[in-house]
Amino acid sequence: MTVWEAPTASGPIDAVVALPGSKSQTARALYLAAVSDAPTTIRGALDARDTRLFVGALEQMGASFAPQGGALRVTPMGERPRPAAIDCGLAGTVMRFLPPLAALSRGTTRFDGDAAARARPLAPLLGALEGMGARVHHEGAPGRLPFTIRGPLRTPLGAQCAVDASASSQFLSALLLVAPLIGDPLFVSAPGRVVSMPHVEMTVRALARAGIDIEEVDEAGPVRTWHVFPGRPSPGDTDIEPDLSNAGPFLAAAMVTGGRVRVPGWPRATSQPGDAWRAILGHMGARVELGDDGLTVEGPGAGNYPGIDADMSAVGELTPALAAICASASSPSRLSGIAHLRGHETDRVAALATELNRLGGDAQDGGDCLAITPAPLRPGTVETYEDHRMAAFGAVLGLTTAGVGVRDIECTSKTLPGFARMWAGALTGGREP
């Protein structure tokens, strides 16, 4: 696979970066539109590998999608999805959100994906679905792709289902999304630690916005539980916000070059985990301003800001870009609560440590955490393991170290097609058209 020469910054970046739609919001909007009671329109949907796979899967299940004046017109599927053969690629959203939907049907649906996707965990979700009457046939290792599933799902005993969401919040989101379609009121709970809570909030909000009666039971209790009432979602027309997680590498460029980046359309209030960039970068000494024209971040420049001790369990997908920022801090950092990143596109904790150390950095894989001590870096090639966020991590490192290559920069098309072009544009003072 080809190696992309990461551009070094010739000075402080000064750019306006218009980001395409949120991957996570797009997935929820596609799902709810596909099972809704009437055709609807989604504006600002992300068009990237993950969302194309999501659309492709829903099309096979019977929904249809048509571009309409820059938006997406969605005609829902019938009462029950059609049996299908789903390619999940490497998309967690596809491989977690859609098996419960497929299990509404008596027909058999097969799920498979990239070789790397076969390493991603699914067992807690599939186990919960089996507890609701789904028949799962594993073709390879249990709890992994590939498998077939057929339903129908039944209301379980006590009208209650539970899933362990400590390895991925997507298991919980997947059950919440299907819950209103099963036919009876259902308690959905997640005993133990729930990672990526903002993504769960995003699911709950999307359902509520679509008219589904959903409420959290005893928010302060030991087990997070939601009561979901049956109903066909009615999302109406939906607007997707820019992807704030993908803002990360561009804001990182402001941090390490001592420059300024503005992201137009940054929402005032959102359940996107990427909104945490404001607090994180502010804490590390950036000037952060949220206004009508978007979010502007002015960074202190490499070596001019402290490291950070941050619990990333709620916002794990920001870890790779933050790790690249930490590599140029003036003091050590510790990013904790990230064991579940081992089930992401690759084992991100190991990959970040390996790749930073490959360039002469000092990173320790501490199991549930990553310890980074800033050190001068040397030229080398960052391996990306098909992980879009590892590629962006390499691009940020290359800004301040000459001779950094990134293998397979194209893997960024998972959520941000055209990343290399956008990156080059931002570095040369890219402005909004």
Ligand SMILES: O=C(O)C1=C[C@@H](OP(=O)(O)O)[C@@H](O)[C@H](O)C1
């Ligand atoms: O629901 C979603 O859209 C996502 C949830 C999170 O997954 P995990 O809880 O597995 O980290 C996040 O990392 C992923 O990028 C998207």
Ligand SMILES: C=C(OP(=O)(O)O)C(=O)O
């Ligand atoms: C973990 C991620 O993706 P996925 O939706 O495939 O889990 C991510 O985008 O950082």
